[in-house]
Amino acid sequence: QVQLVESGGGVVQPGRSLRLSCAASGFTFSTYGMHWVRQAPGKGLEWVAIIWFDGSNQYYADSVKGRFTISRDNSKNTLYLQMNSLTADDTAVYYCAKDGKVAPETYSFGNWGQGTLVTVSS
Amino acid sequence: SYELTQPPSVSVSPGQTARITCSGDALAKKYGFWYQQKPGQAPVMVIFKDTERPSGIPERFSGSSSGTTVTLTISGVQAEDEADYYCHSSDNSGTYQVFGGGTKLTVL
Numbered sequence: 680q681v682q683l684v685e686s687g688g689g690v691v692q693p694g695r696s697l698r699l700s701c702a703a704s705g706f707t708f709s710t711y712g713m714h715w716v717r718q719a720p721g722k723g724l725e726w727v728a729i730i731w732f733d734g735s736n737q738y739y740a741d742s743v744k745g746r747f748t749i750s751r752d753n754s755k756n757t758l759y760l761q762m763n764s765l766t767a768d769d770t771a772v773y774y775c776a777k778d779g780k781v782a783p784e785t786y787s788f789g790n791w792g793q794g795t796l797v798t799v800s801s
Numbered sequence: 802s803y804e805l806t807q808p809p810s811v812s813v814s815p816g817q818t819a820r821i822t823c824s825g826d827a828l829a830k831k832y833g834f835w836y837q838q839k840p841g842q843a844p845v846m847v848i849f850k851d852t853e854r855p856s857g858i859p860e861r862f863s864g865s866s867s868g869t870t871v872t873l874t875i876s877g878v879q880a881e882d883e884a885d886y887y888c889h890s891s892d893n894s895g896t897y898q899v900f901g902g903g904t905k906l907t908v909l
Contacts, residue, residue: 724889
């Protein structure tokens, strides 16, 4: 079965960097687009970024563009999120999600990990 | 920026039908999706492509679409359906993904 396990969260000071990882198993990782989605404490879901199955394209929410970088290593079945210049507004649970691949040019979140908490605080 | 609008809360008694709407201009051209999130858990997709139900999702969950609005219907609501529900779609380019603000379903 599909398994997505995030790691790398923790407490970080404003302005610093953090890298999240998502280990994937139970499916052919190299054939699926992957997403990061976050949820601030007590708030709703916010899409963060997507990377295509082969890493050839990445798209970002305006709130993280220029600060966050999504990447993947298909040889290791692992997704990454490099987060720079962090602010308190980035405090959230970060989920990785496997694209649903339900239709051409249509993205969705078919499977989710359990999330990793990032707290930005001095 | 593109937005999807959901009611903050919906309340129903067990056995009744719950309907949660989601409105946004791009829904006229783009598919809508629905996710259920229970406290402390990751979201789960319950409806995709406006009306389709993933395997393992109970038949009481259904979706519909009309113009710029998609609707999640839960027939014969059960206590276990109490959760937050989020709609999702993309902007007209299909590139940027957007969630609605979420609807808290309370089973009275």
